[in-house]
Amino acid sequence: MINIGQWRVRELILPSLLGLFCLYTVQTEAQVVSINPATEYQTIRGFGGMNGAGWISDLTTAQVDTAFGSNQGQLGLSIMRMRIDPSSANWGTQTPSAARAHSLGAILLATPWSAPASMKSNKSLVNGGKLLPEYYSAYATHLLNFTNFMARNNAPIYALSLQNEPDWHPNYESGDWAASDFVNFLGSQGSRLSLLKVLAAESLNFNQALTDPILKSPTASPYVSIIGGHLYGKAPQDYALARSKGKELWMTEHYTDNSDGNAWPSAVDVGTELHKCMAANFNAYIWWYIRRSYGLLSEDGKVSKRGYIMSQYARFVRPGYKRIGATENPYPDVFVTAYKSPDDKIVMVVVNNGTSQRTLNVTLQGSKVSSFTKYSTTQVLNVGYGGTYKLVSGTSSFAVDPKSVTTFVGEAAATTPSLSASSSSSSSSSGGSSVSQPLTKSAASVSASSTTAASVEASNPLVWADVPDPDVIRVGNVYYMTSTTMHMSPGVPIMKSTDLVNWSVVNYAYDTQAGVNLENGKNAYGKGSWASSIRYVNGTYYVSTFSYTSNKTYIFKTKDIENGPWTTSTLNGVYHDSSLFFDNGRVFLAYGSDDIKLIELTADASAIKQGGLNQTIIAKASSVAGSSFIVAAEGTHLQKINGRYYISLISWPSGKGRSQIIYRASNLTGPYEGRVALQDQGVAQGGLIDTPSGTWYAFLFRDSGAVGRIPYLVPVSWQDGWPVMGVAGKVPQKLGFYVAGQGVNGIVSSDEFNEGQQSIYKLPLVWQWNHNPDNNGWSLAKKPGYLRLTTTRVDADFLSARNSLTQRAYGPQSSAVVALETSGMKDGDYAGLGALQTQYGLIGVKKSGNATAVVMTDASTGTPKEAATIGLTQNRIYLRIDMDFRNQTDQAKFYYSLDGTSWKVIGNTLHMTYDLKQFIGYRFALFNFGTKSAGGSADFDYFRLQ
Numbered sequence: 014m015i016n017i018g019q020w021r022v023r024e025l026i027l028p029s030l031l032g033l034f035c036l037y038t039v040q041t042e043a044q045v046v047s048i049n050p051a052t053e054y055q056t057i058r059g060f061g062g063m064n065g066a067g068w069i070s071d072l073t074t075a076q077v078d079t080a081f082g083s084n085q086g087q088l089g090l091s092i093m094r095m096r097i098d099p100s101s102a103n104w105g106t107q108t109p110s111a112a113r114a115h116s117l118g119a120i121l122l123a124t125p126w127s128a129p130a131s132m133k134s135n136k137s138l139v140n141g142g143k144l145l146p147e148y149y150s151a152y153a154t155h156l157l158n159f160t161n162f163m164a165r166n167n168a169p170i171y172a173l174s175l176q177n178e179p180d181w182h183p184n185y186e187s188g189d190w191a192a193s194d195f196v197n198f199l200g201s202q203g204s205r206l207s208l209l210k211v212l213a214a215e216s217l218n219f220n221q222a223l224t225d226p227i228l229k230s231p232t233a234s235p236y237v238s239i240i241g242g243h244l245y246g247k248a249p250q251d252y253a254l255a256r257s258k259g260k261e262l263w264m265t266e267h268y269t270d271n272s273d274g275n276a277w278p279s280a281v282d283v284g285t286e287l288h289k290c291m292a293a294n295f296n297a298y299i300w301w302y303i304r305r306s307y308g309l310l311s312e313d314g315k316v317s318k319r320g321y322i323m324s325q326y327a328r329f330v331r332p333g334y335k336r337i338g339a340t341e342n343p344y345p346d347v348f349v350t351a352y353k354s355p356d357d358k359i360v361m362v363v364v365n366n367g368t369s370q371r372t373l374n375v376t377l378q379g380s381k382v383s384s385f386t387k388y389s390t391t392q393v394l395n396v397g398y399g400g401t402y403k404l405v406s407g408t409s410s411f412a413v414d415p416k417s418v419t420t421f422v423g424e425a426a427a428t429t430p431s432l433s434a435s436s437s438s439s440s441s442s443s444g445g446s447s448v449s450q451p452l453t454k455s456a457a458s459v460s461a462s463s464t465t466a467a468s469v470e471a472s473n474p475l476v477w478a479d480v481p482d483p484d485v486i487r488v489g490n491v492y493y494m495t496s497t498t499m500h501m502s503p504g505v506p507i508m509k510s511t512d513l514v515n516w517s518v519v520n521y522a523y524d525t526q527a528g529v530n531l532e533n534g535k536n537a538y539g540k541g542s543w544a545s546s547i548r549y550v551n552g553t554y555y556v557s558t559f560s561y562t563s564n565k566t567y568i569f570k571t572k573d574i575e576n577g578p579w580t581t582s583t584l585n586g587v588y589h590d591s592s593l594f595f596d597n598g599r600v601f602l603a604y605g606s607d608d609i610k611l612i613e614l615t616a617d618a619s620a621i622k623q624g625g626l627n628q629t630i631i632a633k634a635s636s637v638a639g640s641s642f643i644v645a646a647e648g649t650h651l652q653k654i655n656g657r658y659y660i661s662l663i664s665w666p667s668g669k670g671r672s673q674i675i676y677r678a679s680n681l682t683g684p685y686e687g688r689v690a691l692q693d694q695g696v697a698q699g700g701l702i703d704t705p706s707g708t709w710y711a712f713l714f715r716d717s718g719a720v721g722r723i724p725y726l727v728p729v730s731w732q733d734g735w736p737v738m739g740v741a742g743k744v745p746q747k748l749g750f751y752v753a754g755q756g757v758n759g760i761v762s763s764d765e766f767n768e769g770q771q772s773i774y775k776l777p778l779v780w781q782w783n784h785n786p787d788n789n790g791w792s793l794a795k796k797p798g799y800l801r802l803t804t805t806r807v808d809a810d811f812l813s814a815r816n817s818l819t820q821r822a823y824g825p826q827s828s829a830v831v832a833l834e835t836s837g838m839k840d841g842d843y844a845g846l847g848a849l850q851t852q853y854g855l856i857g858v859k860k861s862g863n864a865t866a867v868v869m870t871d872a873s874t875g876t877p878k879e880a881a882t883i884g885l886t887q888n889r890i891y892l893r894i895d896m897d898f899r900n901q902t903d904q905a906k907f908y909y910s911l912d913g914t915s916w917k918v919i920g921n922t923l924h925m926t927y928d929l930k931q932f933i934g935y936r937f938a939l940f941n942f943g944t945k946s947a948g949g950s951a952d953f954d955y956f957r958l959q
Contacts, residue, residue, distance in 0.1 A: 043372035043410060044343035048351045048361065050380050052338030057352065058261060058296040059120065060287075060327035061092025062303035066107035068096070072304060076314045077110050080303050081117040084489060084705040085396070088309055088320050089328030090119065094265060094299050097125040097159050099138055099186070104162050111168035120171035120332075122265065122299070123159065124215065126186035128152050128176075133188065141182030141189035146197065153202040160209060172210040172239055174265070175199075181217045190214065192226040196233040203236030210238035215265055218247035221254075228258050239296075241265040249286070249293040256294060263297040264290050271307045274317030277392045277416075283322040284364040284418035288348040291326075291362075292341055298326075321390040325418045328396070328706070329360050329388070347371050347413065357381060359423035365413045373411045375421075377404060382423035384749065385409070388707050389419040395655055396420075396707045397731045401749050422706065424750075471514050471726070471748035477824035477898070478757050479721025479934030482544035484592075484650065485513075485702045485712045492702070493547060493574060494712075495522070495556055499933050500529055500541035501781035501819065505558050507547075507574055508760065512752045513702070513710065513726060517759030518778040522569040522579060525785040528562045531815050537562045537784060538812070538851070538931045544648060546593040549574075555618055557593045557602065566591065566602075568618050582619035588612070592651040592700075596681060601626065607645035609634050609660060611682065630683050631660065631676055637687040638674055639666035646674060650700030657734060660685065661711070663698035670695040673713060675736060691738040696725045701736055711738050718901035719850070719925035720824045721934020757823045763957045766800040769793035776800075776818070783817040783849065783938060790816040799834070799952040804842060804943035810877055811847060811855060811870070814942030819849055820956075822935045824898035829937040832913065832954035833858060835865065836888040841945025843868070846892045847938040848905045851930045853877075854923035856892045856907040857940070858885060860949070869907045869920025880920035887911065889954075896925070896935065905935070 062080065064072055072080065083089040093114040095107050111121055127138045132152055135142030144152055160170040175198065179190030195213055203211070214223040219242030227233050228240070240255040244267035255262050269282040283300075290298050300323065304310040309320035316324070330352045339351035339361065346367030352360045359382045365371055375385075387399030391414050402409045402421070413419050482497040494508040494516065503521035510516045522545070529537040545558040554574040559566040566584040571577050591604035600614040613625030634646035644665035652659050660676040669692065676687035691697065691711070699713040709729035714722045727744050729736045739745070762779045774793050790805040800818070808814040820829075831846045838844060838860045845857020855870040859882075867890065871880040891910040897903070905923040908916045925935050941951040 043374045044340075044347075046340040046343050046349055046361075046373045046375045046411075047338075048340075048359065048375065048377045048380075049338035050353050050357070050359065050378070053353070054336040054338075055256075055262070055294045055296050057291075057330055057332060057334045057336065058263070059091030059332045060298050060323060060330075061090050061094060061119070061122070062300040062309055063094040063266065064107060064110055064114075064303055065096065066110060067098055067103055069302070069304075071107060072110045073314065074109070074113055076304060076310060077113040078117070079314065079316060080310060081114045081119045082489075083328050083331075084487075085703040085707045086316065087328070088316065088324045089331075090303070090309075090323075091327065091332050092122060092297055092299055093119050093303075094122045094124060097123050097156065099125070099127055099129045101155075101158060101162070104159060105166070108163065108166040108168055111163065112166055115168050121163070121168060122172045122174065122212065122263075123163070123170045124174040124177045124265070125156070125188075126177045127188050129155060138186050139184050141187050143189050143194065144198070149198050149201050152198075153205050157205065170209060172212050172263075173206065174212045174215050174241065176213075177215050177266075178217045178243065179214055180220055180223060190223075192223045195223070195227050196230045199227070199233035199236045200230070203233065207236060211236055212239040212241045212263065212265070213237050215241045215243065217243055217245050219243065219250075219252075219264075221252070224252075225254060228254050228260070234258060239263050243267055244286070249289040249295065251293045261296040262294060263299065264295050265297075265299045266301055268301040268307055269319075274305070274307050274309070274311055274319045277318055280318035280322050280390075281364065281366060281416055281418060283319050284325065284362075285348065285366055287323070287326050288350055288362070288364050291336060291350045292348075294336075316395070318390070318395075321395045322418050324396055325388065325390055325420045326362055329420045329422055330362065334360065343373060344371055347373075349373075359385075361385070361421040361423070363411075363413050363419045363421070365415055365417050365419070368415045370415055371413045373413060375409055375411050377407045377423070380407070380423075385411070385421040385423040386706075386708065387411070387419060387421055389414055389417050391415075391417040393734060394731060398708045398729065400728075400730055469751065469754035471512075471750050471752055473725045473744060473746050473748065474715065474717070474723045475514055475726050476516060476724050476757060476760065477717075477720065478723060478760060478821045479936075480508075480516075480724050480760070481714055481722035482590075482648070483699050483712055483714060483724055484545060484547050485700065486547050486549055487702060487704070488549050490705050493549075493554075495545040495547045495558075497543055497545065498541070498781060499539065499543070499931070500526075500537040500562075500784050501933075502526060502529065502785045503781065504542050505545045505556055505569070506760075506778075506781075507556075509575070513704070513712070514752045515755035515759060519575045520577065520778070522556045522558070523567075523581070526560065526562065527565075528560075529784050531784040531813060534813075536813070539929060542567075544590045546591060546650075548593045548595060550595045555593055557591055559587045559589065559591060561587060568593070568614075570618070584621060590647045590649050592649045593618070594651045594653075596653060601651075601681075603630070603649045603651040603660065605629075605649065606647045607635050608632050609646070609649055609662070609676075626682070628682065630681075631685050631687070634660075634662055634674070634676065634687065635664045635666075638664045638672050638689050639669070641667040643667055644671070648698040652701055654701065655734075658685075659701065659736070661690075661700050671697040671716065673697040673699075673711065673738060677734065688735070690736060691727065691742070691744070693739060693742060693744050696727065696744045699724075701729060709736065711736070716927075717824075718898065719903035719927050719935050720822060720896075720898040721927065723824075757821075761820050761823060761958060763955070764800075765798075765955045766793060766953060767798055769797040769799075779820055781819055783819055784815065787815050791818070795950075796952050799954055800939070800956075801837075801950050801952050802844065802939065802941035803837075803950040804839075804941060804947045806947050807841075807944060808942040809944070811843075811853060811872075811940060811942065812851075814940060817847065817849065817938045817940040819936040819938045822848070822896050822898075822937055826895070826897050826899065827937075828893060828895045828959040830891060830893045830955075830957045830959060831939060832889065832891050834889050834952040834954060835860075837950035837952065838865075838941075839943060839946055839949030842941060842943045842949040842951070844941035844951035845939075846894055847940050848894055848896065848923060848925065849936040849938040850925065850933065851875075851928035852923075852926050854894070854905055854907060854921075854925075855940070856894060856909060856919065858890060858951075867909045867919060871921045871923060873921075873924050873926070883909075883919065891916075894937065
């Protein structure tokens with residue numbers, strides 16, 4: 014509409030007709046809103062905005078992503094409008110942003126403000142001027158050349174306008190078209206444009222005097238797919254003639270006023286106008302400039318309040334949805350529309366233009382939707398999560414904040430509910446399975462890839478296995494998590510999820526650790542690497558961790574988090590429980606215990622910045638939770654959310670459970686104010702994470718006895734800028750959304766050890782060695798189809814032996830079986846299956862001279878003792894350990910079998926204890942160590958979880 018640098022005179026003479034509404038006092042009686050999916054209106058084509066490249070600077074890639082991405086903090090736009098420059102030499106100025114928007118799923122509308130001057134009656138680009146009939150063909154060619162150019166540059170045009178505002182002739186690019194001009198042009202050239210969706214007439218104020226003749230013309234109407242117009246000086250209204258002719262109705266340009274895009278409550282006017290357009294059967298709505306002081310993005314590229322209001326529609330009411338029957342005006346100042354997706358999701362958008370909270374008694378007819386999730390934009394919320402409303406017999410009461418636009422997203426109970434606006438997710442409550450007989454060698458192993466998971470409701474705990482100190486980020490629709498594995502190698506596991514519930518190990522930050530070798534009588538039990546931090550910035554993934562073994566802090570970097578390679582930087586000193594933080598081109602570590610400190614790194618996060626920031630930002634952080642502590646505040650997670658800085662910590666007040674505390678500040682260095690955020694079941698330590706649809710959670714963990722420290726997902730709502738954790742202050746077991754019931758598959762797995770038969774000599778990522786391995790002592794190649802563990806030295810006992818290969822045990826119950834061949838073992842060798850922790854238990858085969866025996870070892874008293882010994886006369890044996898973590902029973906039983914079918918219990922029931930000397934949950938461990946000489950080997954045919 015406007016050329017760069019020009020002021021819109023008509024802002025003064027053609028005010029937008031938004032409507033004036035009286036303000037009402039609180040009405041105590043809730044009003045009924047009836048939603049009827051059987052009553053269908055228009056199909057939604059999308060919501061969009063204008064990109065004025067050539068007049069103003071083009072959108073950057075990041076700004077396009079913000080505008081057309083559909084994740085939290087993005088707008089979810091699905092239409093980009095662009096200008097057709099009269100000169101083909103300038104067409105390339107907008108191809109990068111248009112191609113990027115198209116790649117994100119947007120459709121492109123191209124609009125000319127003027128035909129080339131040589132084709133016009135006034136031989137000028139400005140002050141109107143008519144397209145001369147003798148140039149109709151040349152103009153059609155001009156338009157087609159533009160669309161072909163854009164298609165060649167990965168930006169195919171979906172809809173083509175013939176002229177912007179043909180009834181407005183200012184002294185910038187413009188053209189003068191009467192209704193007869195459109196009819197004549199389309200009559201002669203329409204067939205040439207038939208492969209495109211032609212839009213007419215984009216008049217200043219939806220002037221039907223321009224479009225009625227087009228619709229009624231038998232020679233013009235067939236070539237028009239969309240009737241478009243602007244809202245300057247015109248309120249939205251239905252256009253029955255256009256609908257009767259099968260045309261879509263698009264509002265292709267408007268903005269409510271030119272005040273700042275963040276001005277409140279005027280931003281709510283955008284919601285009012287969007288409602289009116291939808292209620293008037295419009296298929297699409299397009300704002301003026303996407304990025305402008307009054308735009309959806311501010312000039313700095315950040316989403317404005319108007320943008321968040323727009324996203325209440327754009328992110329949740331997606332192209333292809335249909336508007337359905339709903340009570341449109343339950344209060345004088347409340348406006349409602351509802352929509353149905355092709356897979357029967359129901360979305361309701363409510364605009365409350367008044368100053369009072371409103372209650373809506375919603376009834377939903379003829380739908381399988383069982384609950385609605387609330388997202389609101391208010392003066393303090395930006396598409397903020399507002400909880401879940403469950404329907405009882407198709408009815409529920411919904412609270413709508415004053416001066417707000419709120420979207421309620423409903424899910425069909427027969428389908429999988431979603432963490433995002435367009436896809437589904439949830440969790441398994443246990444992940445364990447009952448004990449069954451071992452599979453044969455030829456059968457498929459028990460793993461994530463060998464089972465088909467049914468949809469289940471997400472439940473806490475998320476992962477009933479040792480995944481402590483989690484740090485989670487979201488990159489698009491994918492989540493990545495790092496965790497602590499102490500003295501295990503490789504270390505700092507990288508786990509991936511698409512639903513926050515089902516996780517799989519996809520990589521590690523490092524293969525081995527300095528000083529973690531089980532050599533010279535030294536070990537790193539209880540040390541190794543601790544609480545890691547993961548971040549993603551400008552295409553690079555960063556992971557930090559620290560080690561009390563080496564007394565150093567490490568920062569790993571990669572462009573490809575799932576494949577590497579990684580580069581490593583080493584910082585002298587331990588930055589305890591440190592959190593990487595990137596802010597405005599600067600990099601920091603936030604760390605400490607009780608006194609939370611901030612130290613600045615170099616811009617590439619490779620070293621401490623000389624002369625950089627180095628100060629305490631919160632002194633005595635524990636003080637908000639009490640005065641006496643078992644554990645002072647630690648576990649720092651520093652995040653920036655909606656312009657504020659938040660620091661999440663754990664503390665353990667005396668006489669109470671582990672507690673989550675939260676601090677916030679407007680400036681990075683403070684001052685910070687804090688409060689207790691959660692004090693329930695000891696669930697604490699972690700950070701905040703959002704979903705693509707804007708739902709917030711705290712990803713925390715809980716000390717859970719011998720199985721270890723296990724993750725919990727805690728719903729978060731926002732009140733006055735504070736994250737409020739839990740449901741009525743409690744951690745819920747059920748989370749109200751659904752996912753595939755993968756359980757712990759992905760972080761543990763059976764293994765047939767067939768890799769060597771396929772010339773693959775790496776172990777699956779679910780395995781970790783107890784300390785760094787001696788790679789001369791294990792092989793998948795020496796006996797293909799088996800894992801061979803060969804002793805390389807003499808060791809006194811299990812905990813000092815190298816090359817014990819481990820996987821996590823898991824709850825509520827878990828069982829592991831191995832098939833072991835012992836012909837290569839030597840006198841003094843002991844090989845088998847262990848339950849690894851300080852107070853461990855073993856079931857294995859021991860060689861003593863010429864004698865062989867099955868031996869169960871019990872170290873629960875702190876001193877290993879042979880609890881049972883049974884002679885063995887064959888070289889193949891089957892070993893099994895069953896673990897029971899239900900209600901912290903924490904017991905393990907040990908079995909052996911001579912044929913893999915009939916099992917006999919052996920030795921003692923191990924009473925498992927989570928011992929801080931190792932600081933890990935119990936693990937299944939394959940072991941072979943020699944007590945008299947080196948060189949003996951044990952061959953493991955398979956490891957199977959049951």
